[in-house]
Amino acid sequence: MFIVTNPLRHPPSWSKEPWLFKMSGVRRFIWIILVATVFILAISRNWMLRHLVVPSIAYSVTNRASQSMDPEEMYRYFHWTNSTSCFLAVDFGFCVATGVGIAAPDGHKAVCLDQLIAPIYKNCLVYSFGINNQWTFDEAMAQYGCQVHSFDPSMGVGDYNRSQHIHFYNLGLSGKNEAHPTTQWNLKTASSIYQMLGHQPTLIDVLKMDVEFSEWDAIPQMLRSGFLADTVKQLAVEIHFNANDTLETFRRYAGILQDLESSTGRFVRFSSRPNPGLKKPVSILGGKEEYIGMELACTD
Ligand SMILES: *[C@@H]1O[C@H](CO)[C@@H](O)[C@H](O)[C@H]1NC(C)=O
Ligand SMILES: *[C@@H]1O[C@H](CO)[C@@H](O)[C@H](O)[C@H]1NC(C)=O
Ligand SMILES: *[C@@H]1O[C@H](CO)[C@@H](O)[C@H](O)[C@H]1NC(C)=O
Numbered sequence: 001m002f003i004v005t006n007p008l009r010h011p012p013s014w015s016k017e018p019w020l021f022k023m024s025g026v027r028r029f030i031w032i033i034l035v036a037t038v039f040i041l042a043i044s045r046n047w048m049l050r051h052l053v054v055p056s057i058a059y060s061v062t063n064r065a066s067q068s069m070d071p072e073e074m075y076r077y078f079h080w081t082n083s084t085s086c087f088l089a090v091d092f093g094f095c096v097a098t099g100v101g102i103a104a105p106d107g108h109k110a111v112c113l114d115q116l117i118a119p120i121y122k123n124c125l126v127y128s129f130g131i132n133n134q135w136t137f138d139e140a141m142a143q144y145g146c147q148v149h150s151f152d153p154s155m156g157v158g159d160y161n162r163s164q165h166i167h168f169y170n171l172g173l174s175g176k177n178e179a180h181p182t183t184q185w186n187l188k189t190a191s192s193i194y195q196m197l198g199h200q201p202t203l204i205d206v207l208k209m210d211v212e213f214s215e216w217d218a219i220p221q222m223l224r225s226g227f228l229a230d231t232v233k234q235l236a237v238e239i240h241f242n243a244n245d246t247l248e249t250f251r252r253y254a255g256i257l258q259d260l261e262s263s264t265g266r267f268v269r270f271s272s273r274p275n276p277g278l279k280k281p282v283s284i285l286g287g288k289e290e291y292i293g294m295e296l297a298c299t300d
Contacts, residue, residue, distance in 0.1 A: 066254035071247065071284040074254050078239075078294055079272055086112035086270035086299060092144070093137030099277065107136040109208050109236035110271040110297040117233060117299050119205035121145050127190070129173040129218075130210035130238075131155065135162070137208060142166050146205065149197065153185035169193075173209065175217030190218065191227045209237040219256050223265050234299050235260075235267060241292040243280040250284060260298070271297040 069077065089110045097106035112118065119126075122145030128138050131152040138148045142165035150162070153172035160168050172180070174187035190207070194200065209215055215237055222228040228235065241253065260267050278293035 066251050066258050069251060069254060071250065071282075074250055075285070075290055077254060077257075078291075079274070081269050081272040083270075085268040086114050086117070088113040088118075089271050089297070092140040095134075095136045097277075102277065104276045106277075107134045108140075109137050109206075109295065110273075111141075111206055111236065112234060112270055112297070112299050119144065119146060119233075124205040125149075125199065125202055126206045126208065127151070127193075127204050128208040130208075130212065131168075132210075135166075138162075138166050141206065151193070153180070153187065154183075172214065173211050173218045174214050175221040187214075189225070189227075190222050191225050194227070194231065204232045206234045206236060207232045209235070213240050215239055216253060216256060219260060223256075223259055228260070229264070229266050229300065232300060234297065236295070236297045238275065238293060238295050241282075243292050244283045247284050257296075267298040267300055269296055269298040271295070 066074070066077075090113050091108040092111050094108040095106055096103050119141075124141075124144065124146035126138070126141045126146045126148045128141070128148055128150045129152075131138070131150050133155060135150075138150050141148050142163060146165065148166045149169065150166060151169045151171045151173060153170055155170075157168065158170050162168050170186065171193065172185050172187040173190060173193075174180075175189065177188050177192055179185065180187055188196070194204075209218065211218065219228075219237070222232075239253070239257075241250065259265055261269060273295045274291035275293035275295060278291055279289050280292050281287040282290045282292065
């Protein structure tokens with residue numbers, strides 16, 4: 001005889017109820033606890049990534065004193081310098097620029113020669129961004145025996161070795177690796193350039209920057225990535241404003257400098273000098289004349 005099993009009396013297990021309800025009470029309970037645990041772990045990991053891990057490396061100009069500064073306070077802050085943070089600040093690369101009827105010192109940067117922070121004679125590394133055919137600073141640092149790497153994408157000149165000590169690159173500094181939207185200049189972040197040149201783990205004794213407003217993209221990137229705090233001993237930067245910049249723009253700039261000088265950047269400003277050729281009536285000061293270009297120097 002054939003024993004015929006009736007499919008209707010023994011339906012396959014998937015046919016009727018959801019599998020969870022067919023388990024015994026204990027097994028169902030264990031499954032629910034397991035799924036809930038995985039779910040809670042996944043959510044809390046995302047929460048931790050967002051709230052605990054990211055802020056320690058992230059960088060934002062928020063909640064800082066600069067965000068409530070009035071225009072006069074802001075200019076006092078730009079002009080301020082910590083006179084006890086460097087006793088021996090020396091100008092490298094002074095020259096006299098003669099314009100229409102005016103003669104002004106130009107091209108020089110303050111470098112701190114205090115014992116612990118000074119570049120070591122004949123054993124130092126300098127990055128110099130923004131040359132504009134003005135080599136006085138680079139040549140002075142080369143005379144001091146430093147290896148100088150000079151960058152400028154605006155001169156229309158390819159990479160070349162200017163001397164045994166001065167190495168030129170047709171490259172610009174920015175907040176990201178990109179081609180400049182209008183000029184197509186090749187722009188890179190400081191960390192990418194440092195990697196490209198294979199200088200790790202040598203520290204940069206002096207990083208000079210005169211990059212016509214790109215400093216406001218480059219400095220935040222260098223802070224965010226930790227490059228400034230980890231790799232740069234002294235920073236000499238010309239900062240730029242537009243005479244018609246809004247209060248919000250000025251506050252953003254002041255916030256970037258405060259981050260540079262906070263626990264994020266750990267830099268101490270030892271020199272702040274106006275660019276004498278850049279005194280203009282400034283909108284946020286109601287047309288009062290102030291400087292829209294200043295030279296800052298600070299040490300790590
Ligand atoms: C000024 O510099 C000195 C030495 O680096 C430092 O101890 C002090 O905290 C600085 N003061 C301010 C207001 O930044
Ligand atoms: C410059 O000199 C260095 C060695 O000091 C060399 O590696 C490099 O290729 C040279 N650069 C150019 C553009 O000639
Ligand atoms: C502000 O000044 C800059 C440079 O002088 C100029 O290019 C720009 O058009 C001005 N903007 C406004 C809104 O006036």
